[in-house]
Amino acid sequence: MRVGFVGIGKLGGRLAARLVTAGFEVVAHDRDETRSAPLRSLGAAWAASPGEAARGAEAVITCLPSPTASTEVVASEGGVLDALAAGATWIEMSTTDGHELVRVGGLASERGIATLEAPVTGGVHLAATGELTVIVGGDPAVAEAHMPLFRAMGRRVFHVGPLGRATELKLITNMLAFVHLVADGEALMLARRAGLDLAQAWEVIAASSGTSFVHETEGQVILNGSYDIGFTLDLALKDLGLALRLGADTGVPLALAEQAERALEEARERYGGSAWSPMVVKLLEDAVGVDLRAPGFPATLEPSE
Secondary structure, three states, X not given: OEEEEEOXXXXXXXXXXXXXXXXXXXXXXXXXXXXXXXXXXHOOEEOOOHHHHHOOOOEEEEOOOOHHHHXXXXXXXXXXXXXXXXXXXXXXXXXXXXXXXXXXXXXXXXXXXXXEEOOEEOOHHHHHHOOEEEEEEOOHHHHHHOHHHHHHHEEEEEEOOOOOHHXXXXXXXXXXXXXXXXXXXXXXXXXXXOOOOHHXXXXXXXXXXXXXXXXXXXXXXXXXXXXXXXXXXXXXHHHHXXXXXXXXXXXXXXXXXXXXXXXHHHHHHHHOOOOEHHHHHHHHHHHHOOOOOOOOOOOOOOOOO
C-alpha cells in the first residue's frame, strides 16, 4: 500500500517511521522539511506539498496540530482531496473537532473518497515502538481494510463506531489526563512538604490505588525538572477546549476540567504556549517556593524495547 503522510512532528514522525519499517511505501510531507531526515534514512520518499503526498496514494494520513490546519491541508484547493483518486481513503489521526471532521468527511464522500479517524493515545514516547492505542471511527468495512496500517502503529486497536466517535473518546481521555496532571502535582507537593522522600513517594503512589498513567509517565519528568513530555501547553489547551465544547454540546458540567483549563491557561501566560504541558505543575512549585525534584528520574521518557 502506498501511503501519504502529512504532518511528521514528534508524534507523526514516529508513526510514519513505524509504517516504513513495516514495509509500507510512505510519501511524507511537513511544512518543516528538516523533519524529513529520519524518515528518508529509513526509505520514505519526500513530497513538496500535501497534494503531492496524496497523488497516487491508496491512503493519506494527516497528523496535524489543529482542526484548522487539518482542514487547510485536506480541503483547500490543491490539497489532499483534490489529489486523491476515488476509492482512496483519508485517515485523520489528529486530535480534532468532531463536527469539522464529519463535515470534511462529507466533502471526501462526494468525491468517492472514504474517511476514517484514528487518533492515538498513550504518549509520544510509545509511538516509536508501536505500543500506542489506536481509536478508529468510520465505516467498519473500510476500517477493517486498513487494519494492517493501524496494527503497524499501535498495540491495541479499537473500532468504536461511525465517524466522530473516536474523536469524542480521544477528547475524553485527554481531558482525564489533564485533570490527572494537575492532581498529581498537588499530590507530589503534599508529599514534599510533609517531608516524605519524593522518589519513594512516587514509587508508592505508582503501586497504589491512586496511581494513573499520567503519574507514572509525566510524574517522572516533573521530578527530573525537564517537564519534557513532548506535548505543549498550546496543544493541551486546544484539546481541553474541544473536550469542554463536547461537554457543552451534551449538557454535562465539567467542573474539574474547567479548573484544569484555568490552571493550564495561567501556565501558558507565565511560561509560554510552547512550554511542555507538565509545566502547569510549576505554578504550584512557584507558589509554594519549593521545587519537586528527586534523583534517578529521566529527562525524557525513552520507548521500551
